[in-house]
Amino acid sequence: MSTAAGSPSREAGAAAAVDARVTDLIRDAIIRGEYAPNQRLIEADLSAAFSASRATVRTALLELAGEGLVERLPNRGSRVRAISVEEAIEILEVRIGVEGLCAAKTAASISDDDAAGLERLRARMIDSVAEGDLVEYSRLNLSLDNRIRELSHHATASEVLARLHAQSVRHQFRLSSRPQRAKVSVLEHAAIIDAVVARDPDAAEQAVRSHLLSVIEALREVSSAESGAPAAT
Numbered sequence: 001m002s003t004a005a006g007s008p009s010r011e012a013g014a015a016a017a018v019d020a021r022v023t024d025l026i027r028d029a030i031i032r033g034e035y036a037p038n039q040r041l042i043e044a045d046l047s048a049a050f051s052a053s054r055a056t057v058r059t060a061l062l063e064l065a066g067e068g069l070v071e072r073l074p075n076r077g078s079r080v081r082a083i084s085v086e087e088a089i090e091i092l093e094v095r096i097g098v099e100g101l102c103a104a105k106t107a108a109s110i111s112d113d114d115a116a117g118l119e120r121l122r123a124r125m126i127d128s129v130a131e132g133d134l135v136e137y138s139r140l141n142l143s144l145d146n147r148i149r150e151l152s153h154h155a156t157a158s159e160v161l162a163r164l165h166a167q168s169v170r171h172q173f174r175l176s177s178r179p180q181r182a183k184v185s186v187l188e189h190a191a192i193i194d195a196v197v198a199r200d201p202d203a204a205e206q207a208v209r210s211h212l213l214s215v216i217e218a219l220r221e222v223s224s225a226e227s228g229a230p231a232a233t
Helices: 008-031 043-049 054-067 085-109 112-130 134-152 155-176 179-197 201-227
Strands: 070-073 077-080
Touching: 008 054, 008 155, 043 054, 054 070, 054 155, 085 134, 085 155, 085 179, 085 201, 112 134, 112 179, 134 155, 134 179, 155 201, 179 201
Parallel strands: none
Antiparallel strands: 070 077
């Protein structure tokens, strides 16, 4: 017996889709820095900003709290969780192993069509940096990370990375908005794609490791410069 339009199951599915959309929008806004660390997240304001119900916004904030992007305050609502550079570096250190695994898995099993898709993404990333469109480059960067996770077909690693990436990506977004850093980063991403497309799991894993170690070093340098302290050697 078919499910009629307007049935509870269809309505629940539509509500879940709306919840996911609003969660994605708030997550992206936090990552881009539209909401600063420790900034209060007022449900009424978010409801108006994203044309969503208070219940949907509340659900989104609970989801983002589970991801470590939002902090729930007893009797005081929510705020953007402040993630220190030190914590971001620890997350990146964990990501080295898990992202390297995903890249290796992808390199070992990628199809010709998917390899061609990564090569097109590579070209777009290089063009965006050459044109100085660093917002587009950051978006493509996230697309590459998501695509390699997806193509790895490793559900556990993908779930771990989705959570870790959301927590550390705000710091990486700050780095990618610096033109000189983007010029370095895009070559590192190109090396990852080249290794995956060449179907070389060891090279893909090493390229990921080299890139994330480079990100860690850049974060340390930026943190030291902003604090006025000498960089650790």
